[in-house]
Structure formats: C-alpha cells, structure tokens
Amino acid sequence: MPMALPRKPRLAVVADRGEPGASLAEQALEHVDELYGLARHLCATASDAEDIVQETYARALGGVARLAADSNLRAWLFRILRNCFIDQARRKKIVLEISDDSVGDRPAHEVWDTAALDQLRYLAAADLERAVATLPFELRFIVVLDAQGFNEAEIADIARCAPGTVKSRLFRARARLRAALQGRT
Amino acid sequence: MTDLDPTAEADRLIAAALSDCVRMPAPRRLRDQLVRQHLRTRKPWWSWAAAFALGAATAAVFALVIARDPAPTIALVDEAVGDHLRIVSAQHPLAVEASDMHQVKPWFTGRLDFVPPVSFLGDDEFRLRGGDIAIFLGHKAAAFVYQRRLHTISLFVFADADPRSREETTVRGFHVLSWATAGFGMALVSDIGWDDLRLLEARLRN
Numbered sequence: 099m100p101m102a103l104p105r106k107p108r109l110a111v112v113a114d115r116g117e118p119g120a121s122l123a124e125q126a127l128e129h130v131d132e133l134y135g136l137a138r139h140l141c142a143t144a145s146d147a148e149d150i151v152q153e154t155y156a157r158a159l160g161g162v163a164r165l166a167a168d169s170n171l172r173a174w175l176f177r178i179l180r181n182c183f184i185d186q187a188r189r190k191k192i193v194l195e196i197s198d199d200s201v202g203d204r205p206a207h208e209v210w211d212t213a214a215l216d217q218l219r220y221l222a223a224a225d226l227e228r229a230v231a232t233l234p235f236e237l238r239f240i241v242v243l244d245a246q247g248f249n250e251a252e253i254a255d256i257a258r259c260a261p262g263t264v265k266s267r268l269f270r271a272r273a274r275l276r277a278a279l280q281g282r283t
Numbered sequence: 284m285t286d287l288d289p290t291a292e293a294d295r296l297i298a299a300a301l302s303d304c305v306r307m308p309a310p311r312r313l314r315d316q317l318v319r320q321h322l323r324t325r326k327p328w329w330s331w332a333a334a335f336a337l338g339a340a341t342a343a344v345f346a347l348v349i350a351r352d353p354a355p356t357i358a359l360v361d362e363a364v365g366d367h368l369r370i371v372s373a374q375h376p377l378a379v380e381a382s383d384m385h386q387v388k389p390w391f392t393g394r395l396d397f398v399p400p401v402s403f404l405g406d407d408e409f410r411l412r413g414g415d416i417a418i419f420l421g422h423k424a425a426a427f428v429y430q431r432r433l434h435t436i437s438l439f440v441f442a443d444a445d446p447r448s449r450e451e452t453t454v455r456g457f458h459v460l461s462w463a464t465a466g467f468g469m470a471l472v473s474d475i476g477w478d479d480l481r482l483l484e485a486r487l488r489n
Contacts, residue, residue: 123321130317134309148313159321210289218296220378222394222416223304223369224423230301245301272294279297 122171123159129172130155132246133179139230139242140183150182157182170252177256180239195234208276218279229278237271244268296375303373308365311357311454358420359470364457366417367437367472370428377413377428387414391425399425399440400467403487409436419470429483436473436483443468451477460484 133154137147157178158165165174187194230238236257243253250268254261370377379390384404391399394416405411410430417426417439424441447463460480461470469487471480 127317130309131306135305135307138307155317155321210293215292218293221300224418226300242305245305275297276293
C-alpha cells in the first residue's frame with residue numbers, strides 16, 4: 099500500500115482580480131507604510147525600496163504567492179518583501195553580508211552612565227539610521243521587524259529560521275547598535 | 284525607584300527610538316500606483332468616459348494653476364506630514380522641551396549649520412512646547428512644536444535656496460502651509476483648522 103503523503107495546507111487564492119480579492123487587497127495595502135519602512139532600511143536608495151514594495155504587492159496580490167488559510171497576512175507580506183529584496187540583490191549582483199550565527203559577538207566593555215543614556219534619549223534619527231545601516235542584512239532585517247512589533251516566533255517564521263537564532267541575532271544586533279551609537283551621539 | 288541595568292536601559296531607549304523611525308510614510312506616488320494596480324474594480328463603459336472627461340478637465344485646470352503659480356513639490360508636503368506624524372506619535376519626549384524660546388533656540392546651536400529665523404516666542408493661544416531635529420528633504424532641519432488647545436502644530440525650518448511661493452495644501456487631512464523667507468523654507472503642519480494655522484503663520488512672520 100503506498101504511503102500517504104502529508105497533506106499540504108489548504109491554500110487561499112489571494113487575488114482573483116474579482117470582488118472577493120478586493121477586500122484582501124485593501125487589508126494588504128494597510129501595511130504599506132511598515133513595508134516601505136523595512137524596505138528603506140534594507141535598500142540603499144528610495145527608488146530600490148519602492149521597487150521591492152511594488153514587487154511585494156505584485157507577488158502577493160497578483161496570484162504568484164499564496165496565503166495559507168489562517169496565516170498572518172502581515173507576516174506573509176513581510177516574508178514576500180524579504181524574498182523580493184534578496185532577488186533584487188541577486189539581480190544587481192550585490193553580495194549581502196550574512197552574519198555568522200556560529201560566532202558570538204564578544205561583549206565589549208560598555209559604560210552607560212547617566213550622560214551616555216541622556217545622549218540616547220535625544221538620539222537623532224539620522225544617527226540611528228546610520229547605525230542600523232552598519233548591521234549585516236540579517237541582523238538589520240530582524241532588528242527592524244522587532245521594532246515593528248513582531249514577536250520572536252513571528253520573526254522566525256518570516257525569516258525562515260529557528261526562534262533561538264532570532265534571539266541570538268537580536269542580542270548581537272543590539273550589542274552592535276549600542277557600540278555604534280556610543281560615541282556617535 | 285529601582286535601579287535599572289544601564290545596558291538594558293540603553294537597549295530600551297534604542298528600541299523606542301527605532302520604533303519611531305521604522306515606520307515611514309510610503310511616498311504618495313507609490314501608494315497611488317498600488318491602489319490603481321490592486322484596487323481596480325470593474326466599471327461600465329460610460330463611467331470610463333465620464334472619468335476621462337473629468338480627468339481632462341481637472342488636468343486643464345491643474346495646468347492653469349501650475350502655470351500661474353507652481354505648487355509645492357509633492358516631496359515637501361509628504362515629508363512635512365511624515366515628520367509631523369513622527370513627532371506626534373513619538374513615544375519619547377522632544378529633544379528640548381521648554382516653553383521659552385530662549386531655551387529652545389540655543390539648543391539648535393551646534394546641531395544645525397544654520398540659525399532658524401524664528402522669533403515668535405509662543406503665547407497663550409499658541410504655546411511653544413519645544414524643538415527637535417528633523418530630517419527634511421535629506422537635510423537636517425529645525426522642528427519647533429507649538430500647542431493650540433489639544434492640537435499639535437509642527438513648524439519645520441530648513442535651508443532652502445529655492446524661492447517658493449506661499450502654498451496651502453491638504454494631505455490625508457493634514458493642512459500644510461509653506462512659504463519661504465530669506466533663503467529658508469518654512470512648513471507648518473497640523474490637523475488644526477486653516478484659520479488657526481494662518482493665525483500662527485501671521486505671528487511667525489511678524
């Protein structure tokens with residue numbers, strides 16, 4: 099007797115271009131600012147960021163990608179955007195710096211006195227954005243998702259990695275941000 | 284009061300600042316394009332004809348208005364609304380919180396490469412709340428924040444060599460009033476009514 103294959107999750111066609119798809123498109127378009135915010139932190143230019151947001155919606159609503167029933171629309175859109183960004187980098191022959199998860203960042207000697215913390219309270223957005231831009235792609239991706247309010251399990255689902263990996267990447271990303279901002283502010 | 288771990292406090296402050304800057308308003312042209320591409324509904328032929336006629340008429344009126352007086356760039360208005368939203372939704376306080384212009388204005392020294400030409404000290408109707416640095420059209424700008432009843436009004440001052448005519452624009456319900464003075468661009472943004480915004484403009488210009 100042939101072995102039964104595991105059943106694939108039921109898929110919902112996202113965009114049939116008909117009336118039922120419209121409300122989903124409306125829901126998806128509510129996330130455009132968040133997606134654009136992530137894209138701006140990933141891409142070197144605003145026009146590249148706009149391109150991957152366009153492509154994300156084209157894949158999501160054009161029937162290329164499918165949303166599994168009961169899955170999180172917001173997380174699904176972010177996952178597609180990540181894929182679009184990686185594809186764009188490949189097309190442009192940009193080598194993405196990948197952080198080595200097997201190597202833990204050694205904690206630097208840090209002193210956070212009241213004055214240093216006050217500097218962080220009045221941190222200029224441009225300084226913060228410069229610091230985020232120094233992170234390797236995967237750390238930048240995770241730290242922005244964390245700031246967007248995703249929990250570790252959701253980030254792991256979007257980034258296709260284990261929750262433990264998310265935890266360690268977040269730890270390293272925060273350490274790098276602190277190091278980059280101490281002395282820059 | 285408990286002693287917080289300073290490193291954890293640093294992480295908390297960085298996270299708070301990050302959460303303010305990760306959400307960026309998508310440019311209007313991108314939003315419009317996405318809506319056109321994905322929210323299209325089927326309409327009868329006559330609605331297209333009517334839309335075409337209306338579009339042609341609007342374009343003609345728009346072209347006339349542009350020819351008479353150029354509108355502020357979309358980028359300026361979008362940026363002004365985006366920066367205003369960042370100020371009103373920020374979880375951390377303004378970089379300098381004071382109702383005294385003599386405290387607020389000197390705070391910009393060393394943080395900007397120009398002195399913002401703002402001398403209105405605030406009054407009972409428009410209380411000065413403080414100031415902050417904004418990134419406006421890719422450059423550092425001064426942001427002054429005034430309060431009128433429950434409404435927040437942001438004034439962005441940026442070095443701008445382009446002579447701009449005075450413009451009033453409404454974007455997503457926010458009123459943007461912009462003008463230029465002595466090599467500086469000024470943009471007032473708020474959800475307050477036009478009359479109140481014009482009143483503040485008059486006080487700023489005096």
